Structure formats: C-alpha cells, structure tokens
Amino acid sequence: MGQSEEFPSLGAIPVGFGPEGLALDPQARKGFVACARANTLDIFDLDTHEVVAQVPVGSEPIGLVYDQETGLAFTTDARADLCSVVDTRAHKTIKQIPVQHYPAGAGIYPERRKVYVGNTADSNISVIDIDKLEVIATIPAKLAAGSIAADPIRDRVYCVNFGDASVTVIDGKTDQAIGEIAVDYAPCKITIDAERGLAYVANSLVSTLSVLDLNKQKQVGTIAVERAPVGVTVGRNGDRIYAGNRGAGTVSVIDWKSRKEWARVPVGQAPGDLTVDETTGTIYVSDAGTSTVSVFQDRLSSKPAKLPKNERHPLLGQPVPEFRLKDMRDGRERTSGEWRGKTYILNFFASW
Amino acid sequence: MVNVWEHVDSQKEAMHFCKIHNINGTVLIDEGNEYINRLGVNGVPFNLVVDRKGIIKAAGMTTPDEVKANLMRLLLPFA
Numbered sequence: 001m002g003q004s005e006e007f008p009s010l011g012a013i014p015v016g017f018g019p020e021g022l023a024l025d026p027q028a029r030k031g032f033v034a035c036a037r038a039n040t041l042d043i044f045d046l047d048t049h050e051v052v053a054q055v056p057v058g059s060e061p062i063g064l065v066y067d068q069e070t071g072l073a074f075t076t077d078a079r080a081d082l083c084s085v086v087d088t089r090a091h092k093t094i095k096q097i098p099v100q101h102y103p104a105g106a107g108i109y110p111e112r113r114k115v116y117v118g119n120t121a122d123s124n125i126s127v128i129d130i131d132k133l134e135v136i137a138t139i140p141a142k143l144a145a146g147s148i149a150a151d152p153i154r155d156r157v158y159c160v161n162f163g164d165a166s167v168t169v170i171d172g173k174t175d176q177a178i179g180e181i182a183v184d185y186a187p188c189k190i191t192i193d194a195e196r197g198l199a200y201v202a203n204s205l206v207s208t209l210s211v212l213d214l215n216k217q218k219q220v221g222t223i224a225v226e227r228a229p230v231g232v233t234v235g236r237n238g239d240r241i242y243a244g245n246r247g248a249g250t251v252s253v254i255d256w257k258s259r260k261e262w263a264r265v266p267v268g269q270a271p272g273d274l275t276v277d278e279t280t281g282t283i284y285v286s287d288a289g290t291s292t293v294s295v296f297q298d299r300l301s302s303k304p305a306k307l308p309k310n311e312r313h314p315l316l317g318q319p320v321p322e323f324r325l326k327d328m329r330d331g332r333e334r335t336s337g338e339w340r341g342k343t344y345i346l347n348f349f350a351s352w
Numbered sequence: 353m354v355n356v357w358e359h360v361d362s363q364k365e366a367m368h369f370c371k372i373h374n375i376n377g378t379v380l381i382d383e384g385n386e387y388i389n390r391l392g393v394n395g396v397p398f399n400l401v402v403d404r405k406g407i408i409k410a411a412g413m414t415t416p417d418e419v420k421a422n423l424m425r426l427l428l429p430f431a
Contacts, residue, residue: 017359017360018359037359037360037365038359038360185415205415206415227395227398227412228395228396228397245395246395246396247395247396247397247398247412248394248395249394249395250394250395266394269357269394269395270357270394270395270396271395288357289356289357289394289395289396291359310412313411313412314392315391315392315400315408315411316408316409316410316411317407317408317409318407318408319406319407319408320400320402320406320407320408321387321390321391323354323380323387325354325380325381325382325383325387326363326380326381326383327378327379327380327381328355328363328366328367328370328379328380328381329367329379331363334378334380336406339402340406341404342404343401343402343403343404343423343426344401344402345399345400345401345402345419345423346353346354346399346400346402347353347354347397347398347399347419348353348354348356348382348388348393348396348397348398348399348400349353349354349355349356349369349396349397350355350356350357350358350396351355351358351365351366351368351369
C-alpha cells in the first residue's frame with residue numbers, strides 16, 4: 001500500500017481467504033468480515049488489528065450486516081442458501097436461517113428490527129425478523145437482486161438488481177415493492193446518506209457511481225471512478241464518498257459537494273466492500289485478492305492541485321511477458337509461444 | 353482467459369465459474385499468482401489485447417464493448 005501524507009496507511013490485517021462483506025462496531029472496537037473462500041466470519045480488533053476469532057458459517061459467505069443492539073452479525077452464505085446468525089460476543093454461530101438461492105446481498109434496517117437478504121439467483125428478497133430470527137416475508141425484485149440498504153428517515157428500503165441496471169424501492173413498514181429507479185450496468189452495492197437524502201450505487205461494469213435523490217426518487221448525477229467499483233460507502237461527516245475499485249486495486253475518494261473524484265488510494269489487490277469507523281473516520285477495505293483488510297485514514301483537507309486521471313497503462317506498447325500456465329481442463333502446460341503470430345485477448349478473472 | 357487469486361481449490365473453482373458462465377474457450381490457471389504479480393496488475397477483471405507481433409495494444413478495459421472496440425481496431429486489414 002502506498003504511503004502518503006493525505007491518506008496514511010494504518011496497515012493491512014490478514015484475514016481468511018476471499019474477504020467480502022465488512023461491518024464495524026465502533027463502540028465495542030470490533031470489525032467483522034465475511035471470508036467467502038474460508039467460510040468464516042472473522043472478528044478483528046479495530047485498535048490492535050488482531051483477529052480474535054474466525055467463526056465458521058455456511059459456504060461462500062458474501063453479504064454481511066451487523067446489529068448493534070444485539071451484537072448479532074448476519075452473513076449471507078451464497079452456496080449454502082443460508083443466512084448465518086453469529087453472536088459476535090460469544091464467537092459462535094447460533095442459527096442458520098434458510099433463505100432462497102445464491103443469497104449474495106444483505107441489508108439491515110435496525111430501527112424496524114429487520115435484516116434483508118438479496119437472493120441473487122431467484123431475484124427476490126427474504127426479510128428476517130432480528131428478534132425472532134426467522135423469515136417473515138419475501139419481496140419480488142428484479143434480475144439478480146443483491147445489495148440492500150435502508151433509509152430510516154423516509155422509511156424505505158432499496159435493493160440493487162445486478163442484472164437489471166435498476167434499484168427496487170420497498171416500503172419500509174409494509175415490505176411492499178413500490179417501484180424501481182434506473183441506474184447503470186451491473187450495480188453491485190448501494191449505500192445511503194439518509195440525512196442528506198441521497199444514495200450512491202456502484203455500477204461495476206461501467207465504473208461509475210449513480211447518485212440517487214431519495215426525495216425525488218430518481219438518479220440526479222453520475223460520478224466517474226476507477227475500474228469496476230464493487231463497494232461504496234459514505235464518509236464520517238457526509239462530505240466524502242469512498243468507492244472500492246475491484247478492477248484497479250484502489251479506493252476512489254470523492255468530494256460529495258462537487259461529486260468529483262479527488263483522489264485514488266492504492267490498497268490491497270481486488271478491493272471490494274468498504275466501511276468507515278464513525279468515531280475515528282478510519283476507512284476499512286476488504287481486499288479479496290490479497291485476503292486482507294486494508295486500513296487507512298483520510299487527511300485530505302481540500303481539493304488537491306492534481307486530480308486523478310486515467311493514466312496510460314505501463315504495459316501498453318510492451319511485448320507481452322512470456323507465460324507458462326496450467327490449462328484448466330487437462331492440466332498440461334501452455335505457453336505464450338502457442339499464440340505467436342495471432343491477435344488475442346488475455347482476460348484475467350477471478351471466480352468471485 | 354486466465355484465472356487468478358484463487359485461494360482454495362483453484363482448478364475446481366475455475367471450472368465451476370466457467371460452467372456457470374458457459375465459458376468454453378481456453379482457460380489457464382495462474383497458480384500462485386506469479387504471472388499477474390509479474391504484470392503488476394492489481395484488480396479484476398483486467399484485459400490485455402495482444403497483436404500478431406506480440407505487442408500489447410490495449411490494457412485495462414472492463415466492458416465487453418471496450419474490449420471489442422480495441423480488438424476490432426486490430427483486426428482491420430489496414431491496422
């Protein structure tokens with residue numbers, strides 16, 4: 001991670017494989033991360049950065065939300081079709097609630113005591129009562145429904161539909177779907193700034209954030225960030241928005257007033273979900289590629305003289321470095337020499 | 353296609369991914385992430401377009417349209 005005066009790094013915490021959903025309890029000084037390839041909920045100390053527990057949950061836990069009042073964390077275990085309930089004080093999974101297929105997204109509405117699970121393969125949402133720990137409703141959404149967030153001021157809940165370039169709007173009291181707002185391609189995450197009546201959606205395929213006006217119920221702006229934003233969160237004072245750019249290995253730092261990217265902070269590889277400690281302003285980022293949680297602070301006081309721009313990639317114009325890689329299907333060694341004299345695309349992907 | 357940053361059971365996870373997304377072309381596994389680290393790539397997805405002389409003509413890109421536009425440019429007879 002690059003060291004800088006404006007964005008001092010506080011280190012990177014090694015956690016279980018494939019960290020995705022992240023949540024904090026700033027008062028208890030604990031952080032929680034769903035490790036999707038380790039099948040655990042890891043609990044770490046916000047001050048010492050020590051991992052104090054790795055609690056087994058279901059298979060491929062991706063989404064994560066935390067209820068301050070009960071100290072319960074909820075993971076959405078995508079390959080198990082479950083929502084695991086973890087007592088973060090006892091370090092134990094106390095219940096696994098069956099939901100629907102491939103639950104990759106989560107949201108919480110603590111004021112109304114509800115957790116929402118986005119069942120991505122079924123394009124619907126399971127509503128869980130936090131006190132009864134059971135599913136109390138199912139809400140139809142659109143293709144590949146996932147990440148969810150609640151607006152307690154206007155009493156609405158929002159769910160991004162990854163396959164529909166839209167957000168489903170839900171009445172917070174009745175859990176009725178009341179409409180959709182169009183965003184852009186492959187929305188991965190939504191975060192809400194209820195005080196300012198705004199929501200931000202990370203459109204991973206087009207590398208932008210959509211700005212939604214929660215009173216007008218429509219998109220009112222677009223913010224360009226770096227490649228493939230998968231996570232988005234609002235800063236402590238509401239004056240910053242942060243995006244985790246999975247395709248670039250950076251976090252975009254956005255000024256909320258001008259809606260412009262003011263800086264990019266290099267973090268671990270393939271970052272995704274991120275969140276802010278409201279008591280210290282410190283930012284925590286899940287790096288799915290390096291299996292760490294990167295930690296940094298935002299000391300940027302005003303608009304920088306030099307704004308980030310998409311630089312010419314250092315590999316451009318270079319001969320492609322030789323490779324010697326195993327063929328997935330038959331295990332034999334394949335080399336770059338086999339493609340000599342041909343035009344081709346090398347696409348790098350991860351299965352998560 | 354090159355599968356990277358696979359933490360556990362790389363061949364199994366890559367096969368699973370390709371099955372779900374109906375990917376039938378050549379897929380290689382960067383076991384231990386040696387190649388992607390050598391290239392200095394920090395995120396996924398990431399695409400390189402390589403011409404007949406083995407030179408990288410485009411790097412980065414996320415959307416299929418961006419990749420296609422770069423590829424089409426190279427495939428034109430007068431490129």
